[in-house]
Amino acid sequence: xxKTLTKKAFPQWVKKLTSWKVYVPRKxxxxxxxxxxxxxxxxxxxVLQTTLPPKKIFxxxxxxxxxxxxxLEGDEETLEVKEVLPAAxxxxxxxxxxxxxxxxxxxDGVFGGEPKDVYYWRRRDQTTLVGLACTPPPSxxxxxxxxxxxxxxxxxxxxxxxxxxxxxxxxxxxxxGGALINAAKGLFEEPKxxxxxxxxxxxxxxxxxxxxxxxxxxxxxxxxxxxxxxPLWDEEAMSCLRCGICTYLCPSCHCFxxxxxxxxxxxxxxxxxxxxxxxxxxxxxxxxxxxxxxxxKASRLRQRLLHKFQYFVQVYDKIMCVGCGRxxxxxxxxxxxxxxxxxxxxHGA
Amino acid sequence: xxxxxxxxxxxxxxxxxxxxxxxLAGVSxxxxxxxxxxxxxxxxxxxxPLYIFSAFNKGADGVLVSGCHPGDCHYxxxxxYARRRLNLVKKLLEYIGLEPQRFQMSWVSAAEGxxxxxxxxxxxxxxxxxxxxxxxxxxx
Amino acid sequence: xxxxxxxxxxxxxxxxxxKVKYIIGYGAGSNGWLAAPLFIKKPEDVDKLVWDPTCVHNxxxxxxxxxxxxxxxxxxxxxxxGIMVKGCDSRAIVVLLQEKFIERSDVYILGVSCEKAGxxxxxxxxxxxxxKKAKTIEVDDRNLxxxxxxxxxxxxxxxxxxxxxxxxxxxxxxxxxxxxSGEKTKRPLEKPFGSVDKIESLPVEERWNxxxxxLDKCIRCYACRSACPMCYCDECxxxxxxxxxxxxxxxxEKARRIKWIQRxxxxxxxxxxxxxxxxxxxxxxxxxxxxxxxxxxxxxxRFLNKKLEKEAKELFDYEVGFDPDLPSLISSFRDDDPQDFxx
Numbered sequence: 001x002x003k004t005l006t007k008k009a010f011p012q013w014v015k016k017l018t019s020w021k022v023y024v025p026r027k028x029x030x031x032x033x034x035x036x037x038x039x040x041x042x043x044x045x046x047v048l049q050t051t052l053p054p055k056k057i058f059x060x061x062x063x064x065x066x067x068x069x070x071x072l073e074g075d076e077e078t079l080e081v082k083e084v085l086p087a088a089x090x091x092x093x094x095x096x097x098x099x100x101x102x103x104x105x106x107x108d109g110v111f112g113g114e115p116k117d118v119y120y121w122r123r124r125d126q127t128t129l130v131g132l133a134c135t136p137p138p139s140x141x142x143x144x145x146x147x148x149x150x151x152x153x154x155x156x157x158x159x160x161x162x163x164x165x166x167x168x169x170x171x172x173x174x175x176x177g178g179a180l181i182n183a184a185k186g187l188f189e190e191p192k193x194x195x196x197x198x199x200x201x202x203x204x205x206x207x208x209x210x211x212x213x214x215x216x217x218x219x220x221x222x223x224x225x226x227x228x229x230x231p232l233w234d235e236e237a238m239s240c241l242r243c244g245i246c247t248y249l250c251p252s253c254h255c256f257x258x259x260x261x262x263x264x265x266x267x268x269x270x271x272x273x274x275x276x277x278x279x280x281x282x283x284x285x286x287x288x289x290x291x292x293x294x295x296x297k298a299s300r301l302r303q304r305l306l307h308k309f310q311y312f313v314q315v316y317d318k319i320m321c322v323g324c325g326r327x328x329x330x331x332x333x334x335x336x337x338x339x340x341x342x343x344x345x346x347h348g349a
Numbered sequence: 350x351x352x353x354x355x356x357x358x359x360x361x362x363x364x365x366x367x368x369x370x371x372x373l374a375g376v377s378x379x380x381x382x383x384x385x386x387x388x389x390x391x392x393x394x395x396x397x398p399l400y401i402f403s404a405f406n407k408g409a410d411g412v413l414v415s416g417c418h419p420g421d422c423h424y425x426x427x428x429x430y431a432r433r434r435l436n437l438v439k440k441l442l443e444y445i446g447l448e449p450q451r452f453q454m455s456w457v458s459a460a461e462g463x464x465x466x467x468x469x470x471x472x473x474x475x476x477x478x479x480x481x482x483x484x485x486x487x488x489x
Numbered sequence: 490x491x492x493x494x495x496x497x498x499x500x501x502x503x504x505x506x507x508k509v510k511y512i513i514g515y516g517a518g519s520n521g522w523l524a525a526p527l528f529i530k531k532p533e534d535v536d537k538l539v540w541d542p543t544c545v546h547n548x549x550x551x552x553x554x555x556x557x558x559x560x561x562x563x564x565x566x567x568x569x570x571g572i573m574v575k576g577c578d579s580r581a582i583v584v585l586l587q588e589k590f591i592e593r594s595d596v597y598i599l600g601v602s603c604e605k606a607g608x609x610x611x612x613x614x615x616x617x618x619x620x621k622k623a624k625t626i627e628v629d630d631r632n633l634x635x636x637x638x639x640x641x642x643x644x645x646x647x648x649x650x651x652x653x654x655x656x657x658x659x660x661x662x663x664x665x666x667x668x669x670s671g672e673k674t675k676r677p678l679e680k681p682f683g684s685v686d687k688i689e690s691l692p693v694e695e696r697w698n699x700x701x702x703x704l705d706k707c708i709r710c711y712a713c714r715s716a717c718p719m720c721y722c723d724e725c726x727x728x729x730x731x732x733x734x735x736x737x738x739x740x741x742e743k744a745r746r747i748k749w750i751q752r753x754x755x756x757x758x759x760x761x762x763x764x765x766x767x768x769x770x771x772x773x774x775x776x777x778x779x780x781x782x783x784x785x786x787x788x789x790x791r792f793l794n795k796k797l798e799k800e801a802k803e804l805f806d807y808e809v810g811f812d813p814d815l816p817s818l819i820s821s822f823r824d825d826d827p828q829d830f831x832x
Contacts, residue, residue, distance in 0.1 A: 030787060031616070051786060052785075052786075061708050061709075062752070062753030062755065235528075238528045241712070241716050241783070243710065244710045244711060245710055257752065259752050259753075261752075261753065263488065273751070273753045275754065276708070288743070289736065290735045290736050295561070332716055334519060334524075334525035334526075336519045339519050398765065398768040399726065399765060403761075405761075406761050419828070429824075430819065430820070433826055434771075434819050437768060437772075437800055438768060439830055440796070440800045440804075441768055443693075444696065444796050445696065445700050446693055446696035446697025446698070446699070446700055446701075448693060453832065454830060454831045454832070456831060456832070484701075485757055485760060485761060486757055487757045488757075
């Protein structure tokens with residue numbers, strides 16, 4: 001369904017969502033944006049790019065899988081293992097950029113395959129993403145149009161809001177989106193023909209405003225296949241600090257580590273925890289024998305780019321980069337994924 | 350009757366002086382609070398700041414490090430290094446906002462059983478009003 | 490601001506004569522920053538070196554990488570590496586020399602003086618630019634930053650744009666160098682350790698609330714550790730995400746390896762990680778500010794690591810990073826070290 005909502009009525013909509021846990025983007029005193037729980041304060045959707053993408057809400061940094069405890073009764077020792085499924089409640093996240101929603105859609109593909117990741121889906125199924133079309137682009141390093149996305153893409157969002165100046169054009173894309181609108185039906189109005197025209201114009205304008213471009217992402221994907229042993233990676237990775245920021249802050253990166261955290265050894269008691277991990281840490285591919293197939297920064301930088309632009313394309317026929325530009329903005333030494341891929345394209349040309 | 354809070358103190362005692370001092374207190378049947386978990390280390394200089402942070406992380410309400418008096422270290426210089434290093438640890442813990450009374454250091458020689466019991470008594474008395482340590486504790 | 494033509498000339502000579510393997514310096518960046526680390530192997534490329542207030546990085550970290558690279562090679566090239574350093578960075582080299590991590594003959598130090606200026610803080614710069622893109626940033630004789638954008642020039646007084654670490658600078662020109670570009674002028678400074686004093690003046694509970702709120706944000710990406718030149722341990726004690734395993738390490742050793750803190754990013758583990766890192770940097774941190782700059786969540790790590798630099802000075806009269814012959818802070822002592830905290 002399609003509706004319009006005045007900007008004045010928007011905070012009232014949010015207030016009516018009492019049966020959801022509401023996340024909104026908020027600016028702190030230093031001007032940095034992040035998704036936080038709404039607490040009745042003013043909500044602004046005039047947001048620049050948040051530091052942490054919304055993946056942290058349905059794919060948290062650390063989550064418990066199961067708890068185990070040994071107990072001794074007389075001579076018998078029993079081990080009790082209890083699965084801990086997330087107690088997910090209906091959640092809604094406002095202000096999600098189409099690139100971040102698209103990343104959620106990519107993650108859905110990964111965690112939804114066989115076997116289905118029940119921990120991820122428990123949260124994801126209960127999460128409603130309210131997308132916000134980008135007018136203007138939230139970052140100087142945005143390049144979503146180059147990786148098959150767009151500032152008004154709909155994949156992954158349950159509702160897409162387009163800013164029309166004094167009101168939002170509200171387009172529901174799923175049942176979850178419909179439910180959200182129905183919770184405050186009275187606030188919405190039927191769209192007029194001129195609203196629809198304006199949406200088309202705004203969205204077309206927004207595509208032109210994207211500041212950076214990576215030409216021929218799919219062609220790069222094919223070229224990468226032959227570049228596994230190229231010396232290009234050594235040069236590009238010289239300044240890499242292997243800090244992991246590019247992967248931790250990437251909306252579509254999803255590698256994780258699973259550890260048993262023992263709290264007590266007699267009797268044995270602990271839990272199994274999943275935490276974010278990154279292919280940029282040296283131990284990510286350390287084998288038990290001591291051999292490491294990716295012992296240096298060059299191989300790890302190559303891995304990140306090949307995973308996103310070649311392996312994922314081969315397996316899922318989608319590019320695993322959504323063009324948000326966070327890795328470019330936040331890299332402490334200025335390694336620029338677009339520049340590296342441009343060099344790949346021109347290599348040997 | 351409500352149970353009064355009993356602080357748990359982890360004490361790193363150097364083998365040659367402080368641990369022997371605590372043994373003397375025991376052998377002489379001196380009474381002092383049972384709140385201490387003593388860990389014998391070879392020298393106060395071998396106590397890494399990691400042990401102290403880890404003790405707090407695992408739930409200790411107070412940590413004591415005790416060694417030989419300056420000049421009497423069995424390994425000659427160990428306690429001098431400890432004096433410097435643990436001063437830094439104390440300053441850092443205070444800086445982060447942990448109550449200053451929770452981490453203490455003392456010089457206890459093998460003959461000072463009485464001093465040891467007094468230190469523990471004072472320590473427990475200071476910790477009781479502070480309540481359990483929750484700031485660095487892993488699962489408060 | 491110093492002109493580095495003499496430095497470039499020296500760099501060209503070194504590369505032409507093969508005296509250094511390569512030179513680590515600053516070059517033009519691409520992602521909105523104006524400078525980025527640059528590795529030069531050929532004398533013709535020396536012209537790409539830049540020196541301006543956006544050269545904030547501490548390049549000494551790459552000396553650690555170089556050492557690791559040499560350790561992996563069977564017949565390593567033993568020539569030194571040339572490196573461009575500011576005053577603060579040179580103190581990092583002094584600490585590495587102190588600890589015998591590198592030899593003096595492993596580096597050829599191309600020092601640059603910040604003279605009366607320093608480097609800019611990216612957040613402050615972004616605020617001043619308000620969306621515009623900066624093409625160049627220079628310092629003029631009146632000690633003003635002059636930012637050239639597409640729309641013209643913006644002039645900003647130094648204090649409004651300088652990085653926080655520059656306001657408490659202890660060495661505005663390199664303390665150790667083979668070649669020095671620029672003059673050894675003294676900068677007017679704010680009170681040293683002023684940032685630490687501010688937090689110390691808070692009462693205990695407020696201090697705790699401040700640190701808890703800040704360290705709760707931590708996602709344990711370890712960028713602070715990766716960016717720090719002094720965090721060079723092959724196997725970090727706090728969290729071994731880089732465990733030094735060899736063919737001889739037994740399965741038992743690997744299974745029983747002590748885990749001091751857990752990997753999950755819960756507040757208690759985050760705080761202990763940062764505390765342990767701070768204490769391991771006691772007497773070694775020279776306040777290059779890279780940890781805070783690298784942190785994606787802007788946790789004020791400088792305040793934490795700098796506290797021990799202050800204590801080193803006040804308690805033990807120890808100046809970090811000036812004298813390579815001095816023993817490290819915690820492997821030395823004086824007979825009259827303070828012991829008023831000991832019962």
